[in-house]
Amino acid sequence: MTVTGIDMTASLKANERLHRLIPGGAHTYAKGDDQYPEDMAPVIARGEGATVWDVDGNRYLEYGSGLRSVSLGHAHPRVTEAVRRELGRGANFVRPSIIEAEAAERFLDTVSTADMVKFAKNGSDVTTAAVRLARAATGRPLVAICGDQPFFSTDDWFIGTTAMDGGIPRSISDLTVTFRYGDLAETEALLENYSGRIACLILEAATLREPPPGYLAGLRALTKRHGIVLVFDEMITGFRWSEAGAQGLYGVAPDLSTFGKALGNGFAVSALAGCRELMEQGGLRAGGERVFLLSTTHGAETHSLAAAMAVQATYVEEGITARLHALGERLAAGVREVAAAEGVGEHVVVRGRASNLVFATLDERGVPSQEYRTMFLRQLLGGGIIGPSFVVSSALTEEDVDRTVEVVAGACAVYRQALDAGDPLPWMGGRSVRPVFRRYV
CATH class of the missing domain: 3.90.1150.10 (Aspartate Aminotransferase, domain 1)
Known part of the structure; x- marks a missing residue:
């Protein structure tokens, strides 16, 4: 048949x-x-x-x-028109383009829980940068991921936890631990068990089901108490839950958050956003030991940033x-x-x-x-x-x-x-x- x-x-x-x-x-x-x-x-x-x-x-x-x-x-007309306009001005330069400041301002106006943002090309770039920054800021080796959510990165710290872990040393995989979504008690026990060793918790704030009442606020309190960086992966929830993502909808601000997918309407752009205290550790003005946060040749291509700005404007203005x-x-x-x-x-x-x-x-x-x-x-x-x-x-x-x-x-x-x-x-x-x-x- x-x-x-x-x-x-x-x-x-x-x-x-x-x-x-x-x-x-x-x-x-x-x-x-x-x-x-x-x-x-x-x-x-x-x-x-x-x-x-x-x-x-x-x-x-x-x-x-x-x-x-x-x-x-x-081929959304507002997005393609914005891209065409920038392509006529050049796509990549030896110094930052003014559109990088404009795109950052637009993004931070939308995601108002963050102080700074850095753009890249895909989700794995920025989730891995968040993990690296958390490890540098805390001096701790372990990453805790939500084990019942499907994907966070193509990089070793995540792929080493999947069935396709070929080529990834066990010593790398052992640096990632898991927790279950919605179970605060289990997560607290994990943090106690690895006391002083976990750098960050990374999760999608919501996916197939809504967060249980008080869950996200509970995670926020737990991570603060244990000195752990809270990271929201907003690749899917960004824009689909609200223009400011799940954090904007549920009113719980993480330390760092990552956006992509809908941000460019098909054009390659992603974002790592967060509080100034953390983000400046990857900058030039904080002093102290530097963190190699993100440095990508194509991370700020003008046409992708123009696409992101057009997407954000369309979401807000057209509901x-x-x-x-x-x-x-x-x-x-x-x-x-x-x-x-x-x-x-x-x-x-x-x-x-x-x-x-x-x-x-x-x-x-x-x-x-x-x-x-x-x-x-x-x-x-x-x-x-x-x-x-x-x-x-x-x-x-x-x-x-x-x-x-x-x-x-x-x-x-x-x-x-x-x-x-x-x-x-x-x-x-x-x-x-x-x-x-x-x-x-």
């Missing part, structure tokens, strides 16, 4: 070409063709708004755009965060309704904040299943929806969301058939999708 009416011949050839030239066939593992059903991994030719076209000419509504980075939609929530609420309600109507409401499960929705695919026993995910994704793709998640962009219309729900309804009907048969294999079209973090190919 296959999905018909979609020709992906050119994408298949392009994927082979990519694998010959690029390890993994993509520059980000989460974009790999192993994340999609066999022979149904589109290679994108272009995008506009919430729509993308693959190299075969197939058209899709896109969710999770750019791994959550393109929250305004592709983008509220729109993302409204679209997500419409989508979540529609998916839950059609899943229930097809008798799979306990198997196709929508989770997360409305602006950051994901879905779970559960088998007959209610256990997460890659096989059922494969089948579900295959039906979505056949219906013109590319959706590794249900994360919305503001470029979607209500009509787009309703069309998505119609496609999901058809996928849920097939899901019901597979559950009744006790086997999704006839609807999978080949091998199952695979987790990104796994030890073997």
Whole structure:
């Protein structure tokens, strides 16, 4: 049993070409063709708004755009115009450009809990810089990460804790310890157990579930009591929770925070922000021993900073965060309704904040299943929806969301058939999708 009416011949050839030239066939593992059903991994030719076209000419509504980075939609006019304007003035110079001061002022006006900011190109740059700064400021070796959150960095201090820890010495991995989200008592016990050795706690302040009442404030108090730097990773929560991120929404200010993804609407820009006392240790005016905080040739390319400024202005002036929530609420309600109507409401499960929705695919026993995910994704793709998640962009219309729900309804009907048969294999079209973090190919 296959999905018909979609020709992906050119994408298949392009994927082979990519694998010959690029390890993994993509520059980000989460974009790999192993994340999609066999022979149904589109290679994108272009995008506009919430729509993308693959190299075969197939058209899709896109969710999770750019791994959550393109929250305004592709080729957003305010962003592209700002970028074009700066490209005509030059992209990189031997000294700072005035736009670096302008972009910093704009960012700090938005994220008012921070005193200083330094820009880079990707999230790993700035999370690793936060860890280094915390270690330097405290003189302590250990990093405590939230162990039930999926990703913080491509660097050794994090990747050494995953199943893909090849090439990372055990001595490095042993410097990272973990704590569970939402469990203050366990975290306090961890801090006591490693008393005087933990430099920082790093976590996403919220992801699939809201923080328990008092949790973030409790972490803030714990870290102050133990002399530990509190770091919020705002890669996802930045802009999607509020223009000032989770810290702006929940009113708890970390010592350091990191932003990226939505900040540039697809252009490469990230930010490390924090209190002056810490940030100046990576500067020239604090005195004392210097910290190599961040020094990147391309960290302040003018066009990326222009994109960031345009994104922030658009979010504030057009109420983008509220729109993302409204679209997500419409989508979540529609998916839950059609899943229930097809008798799979306990198997196709929508989770997360409305602006950051994901879905779970559960088998007959209610256990997460890659096989059922494969089948579900295959039906979505056949219906013109590319959706590794249900994360919305503001470029979607209500009509787009309703069309998505119609496609999901058809996928849920097939899901019901597979559950009744006790086997999704006839609807999978080949091998199952695979987790990104796994030890073997």
